[in-house]
Amino acid sequence: MEGKLVGVHKLRVKLADGSFATYYYAWRGKGAPRIMSKPGTKAFTQExxxxxxxxxxxxxxxxxxxxxxxxxxxxGYGKLAPSTRRDYERQLATIRLEYETFPIRAVEARGSRMIFMNWRDGMKEAPRSADMHLALLARVFAWAKSNEIILRNPLERIERLHEGSRRDIIWSNEQLRKVLDHAAPHIRDVAKIALWTMQRQTDILSMPTLAFDGERVSIRQAKTGAKVRVVAAMDILPILRKAKEAQRQRILVNSFGQNWTPSGFRASWRKEMARLGIKGVTFHDLRGTAITYAYAHLDRSHDEKIKLIAEISGHSQDEAEVIIRKHYLAGQEVIDAIGRGTKRK
Structure with a gap:
């Protein structure tokens, strides 16, 4: 692995006992930090x-x-959400390790598509990550083509390696009851807000107390910029009112009464799920669960259901049908099972 990392300095030194050891540094020269991870491992590359x-x-x-x-x-890059930009920075760093000096004229040349596809396929053991890296490189090329820096984007219409979808993975009634009845209060409150507002984790954790006017919660989604107003359900009114009475900056806080950090929440969530014995579902799956349960129980026509869900989830009506069905709404078999009050086997 270290052979692919441009700039790594390998140094073999003789120790006091006469034996030899090999040390690796991030670059050659004075002040270069030593890489402590084992060469050839993922940890080595990350360090x-x-x-x-x-x-x-x-x-x-x-x-x-x-x-x-x-x-x-x-x-456009500067306007990305901080979490998205962090992911992009990490992925771009990996791309640069492989293609830093790759000439632009070679990008346009016939056969370059296969070069990039082979690189992607070399990461097939982690197909979703491989797809994300190639998709970002394709986005860079699309920007370059749009600005007439290159004449051809060799990564247009690329098929994905990862075909999995979590849309049929919803929380069971038993799992929901464990969280809502037995989770620590600071975790339970986050889960309740997620279920009753259908919002993403980032928007939930950063939701200001001022967003609650006594009846509704106003949300500006970080990912899409969409503005959503959600009528506060009875189940979350106590949480919202408590935050308002305490004059907190944000509605949701950790066990110390402080604002959540993304990493702090993820660590606390994992720990609590392990304690409760909940496996096979993620926090993000709560959004799909809420959407699927709402669709199964709303006594409306299909179009009306999609419209109502879209108004809360933040999707436009034009894209709601495609996006909600593709990414969040479980298959009809799951919906029918929920409607009957049974679990899918």
Missing amino acids: FLRLTKDRQKDVREGTIGSLIEDFRKTA
């Missing part, structure tokens, strides 16, 4: 990326490295 991410680099013009630098300076 190298962490140590070098803020180091100034000489970027050669006319290469994929220069394309990435220009892409990162765009207004």
